[in-house]
Amino acid sequence: MATHNLAVILKNPSNDAEFLLLKQTPPPKFSEDQYDSYVDSDLWDLPSTLLNLQHDHSYSGIVIQGAQSSHNIDLTKFDVQLALTGVLEKLGLTVNDVGEWSLFKYVEEAEFGPEFPVNTVFIMGNLLDGNQNCQGLCKWMSTESCLTWLLEVKPCSDRVGPLVVFALINDSLQSAARTLPPTLRYQEYPPGVVILPMRSKTRKPFLTTNLVIFAPKQVSDTVGDCSFVAHGDALIVDPGCRHEYHEELKQIIACLPEKLIVFVTHHHLDHVEGQFHKVFLSDIV
Missing domain, CATH: 3.90.79.10 (Nucleoside Triphosphate Pyrophosphohydrolase)
Structure with missing residues (x-):
């Protein structure tokens, strides 16, 4: 309710x-x-x-x-x-x-x-x-x-x-979130920043960990002198969903640009489990 x-x-x-x-x-x-x-x-x-x-x-x-x-x-x-x-x-x-x-x-x-x-x-x-x-x-x-x-x-x-x-x-913008599977509920605020709760092995009473997607409409190709910094067309943060939701994660990745960066804030299972899935890795490598 x-x-x-x-x-x-x-x-x-x-x-x-x-x-x-x-x-x-x-x-x-x-x-x-x-x-x-x-x-x-x-x-x-x-x-x-x-x-x-x-x-x-x-x-x-x-x-x-x-x-x-x-x-x-x-x-x-x-x-x-x-x-x-x-x-x-x-x-x-x-x-x-x-x-x-x-x-x-x-x-x-x-x-x-x-x-x-x-x-x-x-x-x-x-x-x-x-x-x-x-x-x-x-x-x-x-x-x-x-x-x-x-x-x-x-x-x-x-x-x-x-x-x-x-x-x-949000409805007036051509956001990457518009192409996400319609069964998924998410929050986009500000435009180009999507927060999507995914079922994970997190600590009770919580059941989900937030998958954060940065997919701005325009991405700068300028990185200045910081050539060691990875850059792409989109960024996902903490893909830590349980294995039974890896198919949903695959669908999410398919909606994003091919040049995708994965960022993990820390190495607990509820933040990293999705990145170890072989289908997930095959899509981003």
Whole structure:
């Protein structure tokens, strides 16, 4: 069973290419000077909140176009009105400030474990008046400007959160992850960096080890004076899956460029077992 979030895409009435982002609250302190002394840059993402189950099955009064025909998620089981009210309150808005709602996307998170995955329901609405003021907590952004933030990272510059990437950016890119077997669930954030949990001989209560794939759209051929550094068109990190999942690993490798680098962070079985498989080796050597 998964936990669910509701994320909201609010379109700008004066510019249909823009949507509203909310400045995210920094994570709590650890009470450790080594960590608490670090101040990160601002993170901007789609406004979201926890989506709880409906207890009394009463009619919410919120109509989400396209939700009735969705086979992936039944929104009648959730208290959409409570969640949506909470999200809009963060923006200083009410449901009367937004026009028609529609189901935009349902994203199922990969099972990183050991806890339940967090799936996200994305709904879209048109803001009736774009002149709202959130005292610097909100800003209008386009997909292109968010992608620029992701690809042209600068020290202390503002950052884009994962919900924007999952909902609006990844589908617009020709990522190598698009060719992965459709049965595999993964996370791609930022674009070109894929995290895919594979069943491994890891320590309980975990069941998987993350296989990380770096497959950027463009790869530089320039290595400067560091001729001893291996370079290729893609990089995979820690192929440590159990032997019964080696066929899946082979399918993943087949989707990546032929000039592939394998990097192992350390030599525990849950991080290296896949690289010893003879089929795997035959594909990358």
